[in-house]
Amino acid sequence: MEKVTIATVAVRAGVSRQTVSNVINTPEVVRPETRERVREAIASLGYRVNQAARQMRTGRSKLLAVRIEPARDGINGSVLDRFLHGLTDAATVAGYRVMLYTASGDDGEIATYEELLTEYDLDGFVLTSTHHGDPRTSWLAERDVPFVTFGRPWGAPDTHSWVDVDNAAGTAAATRHLLATGHTRIGFLGWPAGSGVGDARREGWASTMAEAGLPTEDVVAVDGVDSGASAAERLTNATAVVCASDSLALGAMRALPGRAIVGFDDTAVARAVGLTSVSQPLAEAAGRCMDLLAELLDGRAPTTPTHLLLPPSLVVRRTA
Amino acid sequence: MEKVTIATVAVRAGVSRQTVSNVINTPEVVRPETRERVREAIASLGYRVNQAARQMRTGRSKLLAVRIEPARDGINGSVLDRFLHGLTDAATVAGYRVMLYTASGDDGEIATYEELLTEYDLDGFVLTSTHHGDPRTSWLAERDVPFVTFGRPWGAPDTHSWVDVDNAAGTAAATRHLLATGHTRIGFLGWPAGSGVGDARREGWASTMAEAGLPTEDVVAVDGVDSGASAAERLTNATAVVCASDSLALGAMRALPGRAIVGFDDTAVARAVGLTSVSQPLAEAAGRCMDLLAELLDGRAPTTPTHLLLPPSLVVRRTA
Known part of the structure; x- marks a missing residue:
């Protein structure tokens, strides 16, 4: 299929490219007989008004x-x-x-x-x-x-x-779930302070613990399974851990077998290993x-x- | 920032849109003084030759x-x-x-x-x-x-x-690895026949077993962890299983604890659960x-x- 352009149409109809463009974009300025000739050329060549032409008309590329x-x-x-x-x-x-x-x-x-x-x-x-x-x-x-x-x-x-x-609402829900299942020593495994998302996830846990009047214990790690495992080992009192990500949670599961763990993001990995996790819509x-x-x-x-x-x-x- | 178009440039330079287009695409057809005036308008307005204009010139959108x-x-x-x-x-x-x-x-x-x-x-x-x-x-x-x-x-x-x-080469390598670690009863958990990729993955296992002169046992399942687990239970003799996907392999791990399992695709899930798997480049x-x-x-x-x-x-x- 040879590409049909405005120029091809112009040659076939015996008019300028500008006239072809006018027929497409502002047909009212073109004389009826010329308009008809250009439209016949468009039809017979199978020319389709392309995005470039449409852009010139609407200023919108979609x-x-x-x-x-x-x-x-x-x-x-x-x-x-x-x-x-x-x-x-x-x-x-x-x-x-x-x-x-x-x-x-x-x-x-x-x-x-x-x-x-x-x-x-x-x-x-x-x-x-x-x-x-x-x-x-x-x-x-x-x-x-x-x-x-x-x-x-x-x-x-x-x-x-x-x-x-609402990241804070997610870790708050996780913390409330752990409180409801009988845990009182609920730790947090988060990212280093300073990231908006990470700080919000920490805040949801911290405020829920404060409302319940319970003491808190938390550690931070750069995101990853191994770093999460190392940091989780320092959570000595917690019987349950809320984590800022599924990667950190996987590390916590490895380091702290038998403790309750909640991840964040409900990834395929969470589904595969049976990890309770916060799901984003x-x-x-x-x-x-x-x-x-x-x-x-x-x-x-x-x-x-x-x-x-x-x-x-x-x-x-x-x-x- | 108001959008600068060919029309804006044309008004500023006191020429038609077609002339502006010519200066951009076929400057040699424009008189030098007009060309200069259009170029000054382009520069002073900060007009950038856009993709639509470039397409008309090169026929290439990239x-x-x-x-x-x-x-x-x-x-x-x-x-x-x-x-x-x-x-x-x-x-x-x-x-x-x-x-x-x-x-x-x-x-x-x-x-x-x-x-x-x-x-x-x-x-x-x-x-x-x-x-x-x-x-x-x-x-x-x-x-x-x-x-x-x-x-x-x-x-x-x-x-x-x-x-x-080369999917067949992947399952052949998996099968050779299991043979080298002492397994002789190596089963295959695959997809129903008829998919090019699935048949090739089966073939790599089957031909390696045939070369080794060993009997084979295989079952099929639509892809998924649960369906993989059900099908894997029917592999009664195999001490090791080569699987057509990591999802099927996760099912086999659950159904056949203690047996050697190899997945396909080296997904994040394989890394998370320690699953040996074939990695595509x-x-x-x-x-x-x-x-x-x-x-x-x-x-x-x-x-x-x-x-x-x-x-x-x-x-x-x-x-x-």
Whole structure:
């Protein structure tokens, strides 16, 4: 199939490319007989008005961009993969397509925004992995590029729409479940302080323990099964442990056999080993992000940005 | 930032949109003083030649499309997620971007090709999950749409370039490892006959057992942990089991405690539970797919299509 372009149509109809473009975009300015000739050429050549032509007409590409993270340990990385599946599904339903990009670090990601905005007529971005001191949102906001974030701004200006999962509610539910099953010495195995998500997961456990008037014991580790196991060994009093991730929980299961363990993210690994874990509503979060971005793009967003905090749920299995 | 378009530049320079387009695409046809005026307008407005304009010039969008699968059990589905990560990385290095689409069934996917080809100037496709009776490759080939497949044609015309992993070599290596560690009664837990990948995984085990002159015992199950456990219970003689997937292997571990078990795909779950498993070189496969497609698109592909069968490797852990 030789590619049929506007130029092919123009030659066949004996008019300029601009005239063909006018017939497609502003037919009222073209004389009826010319219009008819161009339309016959379009039909006989099987020319399909492509995205480039449509863009010129509507200024809309129906194309969104989202970052794909480097493949990680396959446990925590799977969370963003599930978000990506959900986003692609929701985008398809809403008539959008998703373009992927990779980037390393915030500055690298901002450089990629420039590149993408230059090379493609993107309608907007869905940002993931928001964090303290995140410069990406102000960069996009200053340039009036439409975006929503999956993740709160964590201290950055709260002037855009976002969707997040209530991490503190998740560990609070895990802690209440352990209290209800008779535990009083419930420890926490978390990440080093400073990450918004990690601090929120710690807070849900800590506040629930404080409400119950119980003493607390907690340790931190960089995420991973081995690091989780080493840190868990230092939890000497706890009969039960709430963990900030399934990776840490797997380490705790290895280091502390027989104790009650709860993970976070309900990954395939949790299902495989029978780990009780907090489940994030990732497909719903992705769908809400798509809804908010579509509202923005269609000019029907409320003047105040929307902030949605979705509740996670606890999936009880054999470890707690 | 108000969007600067060709029209904005045209107004500023006092010329038509076509003239601006000519300055960008075929500057030699524009009078030097007009060219200069348009270029000054482009510079002062910060107009960036966008993808739509570039496409008209080069006929190349530098955009590839690949299907994203529905989120599955998180075990086997992770294989295609890892391929997607690898493909996005390789595409970025080669100057391409990846667009995602979803589709259900072969006919649904072909309908999506039509839609995508109408709406976006895609350069080509990377197809995954090839299977017997796959109509997708002939559809694309008949329309001269460039593509490569990750997966052999399995009986369909072998006239396009593809990359695959040698599944039979993977189960053969698993079987040889079990033979070397003293097992002689090695069973196979596979998928129902008829899938190219599943049959190849069975064949690697069967031929290695035949070479060793040993009797065989095998059962089949649809993929899944529970179905794998039920089927594994019928392996009464085997002291060791080679499985077609990590999901089936998890079932076999549960049903046959103490026996040697080998899985397939080296998923995060295998790492978490200490399952010996066959690992596919997914990042390499993705990189080779990108290379082959770039060769095609640059018109430097050899006249005979390239077929690459990559060897998997065995990751030995505590289950075998």
